[in-house]
Amino acid sequence: MAGTRKKLGAALVGLAALSLTLTACGGGSSDSGGSGGGDGDAIDTSTASGEVSYWLWDANQLPAYQACADAFHTANPNVTIKITQTGWDDYWSKLTNGFVAGDAPDVFTDHLAKFGEFANQDQLVDLDPTLAKDGIDPNQYQTGLADLWKSEDGKRYGLPKDFDTVGLFYNKKFVEAAGINESDLATLSWNPTDGGTYEKTIAHLTQDTSGRRGDEPGFDKSKIKVYGLGLDGGSGGPNGQTQWSMYTGSNGWTHTDKNPWGTHYNYDQPQFQQTIAWFKTLIDKGYMPSVAAVTGQDQSSIFGAGKYAMTTSGSWSTNQLFGAKGLDVGLAPTPTGPSGQRASMYNGLADSIWIGSKNKPAAAKWVEFLGSAACQDIVGEKAIVFPAIPSATDKAVAAWKAKGIDVTPFTDQVTNKTTFLFPITDHASEINNIMTPAMDNVLSGKADVSSLTEANTQVNQLFQ
Template sequence: MSAFIRRSAAVVAGTTVFGIALAGCVGGGSSGTGDAASIDTSKATGTVEYWLWDNNQKAAYQQCADDFHAANPDVTVNITQYSWDDYWTKITNGFVSGTGPDVFTDHLSKYADFINNNQLVALDDVVAKDGIDLSQYTDGLADLWVGQDGKRYGLPKDWDTIAIFYNQDLVSAGGYSAEQLADLQWNPEDGGTYEEAIAHLTVDANGVRGDEPGFDKTRVAVYGLGLDNQSGGGIGQTQWSMYSGSTGWEYMDENPWGTKYNYDDERFQSTIGWMADLIEKGYMPSVAEVTGGDSTQTFGAGKYAMITNGSWNINSFFGLSGVDVGIAPTPMGPDGKRASMFNGLADSIWAGSKNKDAAAAWVEYLGSADCQNVIGAAGVVFPAIPSGAEAAAAAFQSRGIDVTPFTQQVADETTFLSPISDNAAKIAGIMTPAVDAVMEGKADPSSLTSANEQVNALFGQ
C-alpha cells in the first residue's frame, strides 16, 4: 500500500519540520535470520566495524563514534565509507567471504534479499530487553524495517525526498525566476511548461536555445535537465520516479511486500517514453553519456541548468565552487500534485558478526537522539528522530539554504515509498537494461511489458 503523510508542526528558528506517518504493511512468510536472544549489550567490548556509503555524513558519524567510545571505553567503532556502487558490491562479497562489517547502513530496496539469505540479525529481543522506544522515530519509519516474518531488522536513521537543484545564473540568463520554476506543470504527452523550461534552458555550442530555430542537438553546451548517472532502472528514485508518481502510477499491487509489479502500465511506459524523447531532442544527456560519471560535478561544471536529486546531496551541490545553486520543487503532474519518493535508511547487524554485543550497542546508539541530534546539527540529512530533523532544518537555514522543496513534499502529503519486495537484485537485473534500451532509443516503451512479465514471473505471477 502507498505511503500517506500526516503533518505535525515542529518549528525551529522559523523553519517548519513535518512529522511523517506511513501506512506500513507487515505480513508473514519469509524465514528470519540471526539469533539475537543471546545478545547482551551490557557486555559490549572490542571493535565494531561500521560501513556507510555517504562521505558527506562520515564526519558527523565519526563524532557519534567518538561520543559512543567516551561513554563506552571498552568499545571502539571503526568507520569505513565506500561509494554507492562499490558499497553494495563490497557488502555482498563481504557476506559471502565472511569479512562483512558488524553493522552497516541498510536500504529498503536491499534488505528483503538480505533477510531471505539469512544475513541479518533480528533485533526484536534486543529492542525488548533494552527498552528501546520505537515511538521516538518519525511516525511509520520503524515499521518499514519489519520483514514479512514480523521481525525487525533495523533501527531508523533518516529520511529523504527529491527536488530540483538548479544553476541560478543559467536559469536567470534563460529568463526564469525561482517563482516560475516553482510553478511548472508536467505531463507525459508534451512535457507541459516543465519541458518548455527544459528546452529553453538547453543551449548549443553556438548559443542557440533548444526551443529556437537552428538548435544543434549534436553539439549541446548546456542541457536544460541533467540525468543522474544512469536511467534509474526499475526504481528511478532521482531520475524519473517524481514524474511517474504524479500520474497515479504505483510500482506494485501493494507496498511494502507486493508480489505484482506494474511496469506494463501505460502511465509508467509513457513516462519513460517522455524521458527518451528529451534525450532524442537533445534536452537531456543520454544514458551512455552519464554512466560512470559524477552528475554533481557535471552540474558544477555548468553543463546542466537543472537536475533532480535527493536531499542527502544538499551539501554536495551547495559546496560546489563558483556555482550559485537554488532548489525548486518537482513539477506538478497530471494528477494536479507534485510527487517524491520517500526513502528511509536504517542500521542493521550482519548475522556473521563475531561481536554482536558491541554491534547491538552501537546500533542502539545510532538510533538514539544523542547521535541523531549530532547528525542533524551537522546539516547533512534529515534524521529519523524529530529533534534531529529539527536540528537539520535549523542548520541548513543558518547557512542560507531553503530546504522547503524537500519538506514541502511531506507537508503536502505527496510522497510514496520506494518499492520494498523480494527479488530486488533480480528485478534490477531485468529492468535496468530494459529501461536503458528505451531511453537510448533502442526499444519502444511497450517493450517494458515483456520486462514486467519477467519480473512478475519471479513471484509466480
C-alpha cells in the same frame, strides 16, 4: 550518497547468485557472539565491550558518524567503534562476499532494496527483542520509517538513521539569463502529452553552442552547450529514484500492487509507459543528455561545470550541488503532474547487525546509539542528511538555513504527504538485472517503450 544511494545498478548484479551460495553454506546463520541474538532472543547490551566494526559507503557522512563514534566511546569507554568507508560501487560486493567468507562487519548501513534478500538469507539480527528489553521506542522516527524495516514475517532488521526525498536543483545564473523568475520554478507542472510548463522551461534553458535556445528557430540539438535538465547517472533501472520516479508518481502510477512486500510490478501500465515515452523525448529533443553520456559520470561534477541548468537529485546531494565552485544554486520542488499533485520517492537508510557478528552485545548497543537522538542530533547539526528523528530533522533544516540553503522543497514533500515509498519486494537483484538493460534500451532508442511490457512479465514471473 555522494550522489550514490539511488544507484542500484551494478551493485545489485550478482546478488541472486550469491543468494544461492549463502544458502548452500549456511550463510551466517549461526548465533555467534553469545549474550543472545538468536532467533527471537534479546541481546544483553549490558555486557558490551571490545571493538565493533561498522561500515558505511558515503564519504561525506564519515565525519558525522565518526563524531557519533567518539561520543559513544566517551559514554561507553569499554567499546571502540572502527568505521570503514567504502565507495558504493564496491560496498555491496564486499559486504556479500563478507557474508560468505564469515568476515562481514558487525554493523553496516543498510538499504531498503537489499534488506529483504539479506533477511531471507538469514544474514540479519532481529532487533525487536533487544529494543523491547532496552526500552527503545521504534516509533520515535518520522512517520512510517521504522515499519519499512520489518520483513514479511514482521521481524525488524534495521533501525532508521535518515530519510530522503527528491528536488529540482538549478543554476541561478542560467535561470536569470533566460528571463525566468525563480518563483515560477516552484509552480511548474508537467504532462505526458506536451510536457507542460515544465518542458517549456527546460527547452528555454537549453542552449546550443551558438547560443540558440531549445525553443528558438535554428536550435542545433547535436551541439549542446547547456542542457535544460540533467540526467542523474543513467536510466534509473527499476526504481528511477532521481531520474523519473517523481513523474511516474505524479501520474498516478505505483511500482507494485502494494508496498512494502508487493508481489506484482506494474511496468506494463499505460501511466508508466506514457511517462517514460515522454521522458525519452527530452533526450530526443536535445534538452537532456543521453544515457550513454552520463553513465559512470558524477552528476555534481557535470552540474558544477555549468553543463546543466537544472537537475533532479536527492536531498543527500544538497551539499555537493550547492557546493559547486563559482555557482549560485537554488532548489525547487518537483513539478506537479497529471494527478494534480507533485510527488517524490521517500527512502531511508538504517543500521543492521550481521547475524555472524562475534560481538553482538556491543554491536546492538552501537545500533541503539546510532538510532538515538544523541547521535542523530550530531548528524543533523552537520547538515549532511535528514536524520530520522523529527527533532534531529529540525536541527538539519536549521543548520542548512544557517548556511543560506532553504531545504523546504524536500521537507514539504513529507509535510504535505506527497511522498511514496521506495519499492520494497523480494527478488530485488533479479528485478534489477531485468529492468536496468530494458530501461537503458528504451531511453537509448534501441527498443520501443512497449518492450517494457515483456520485461514486466519477466519480473512478475519471479513471484510465481
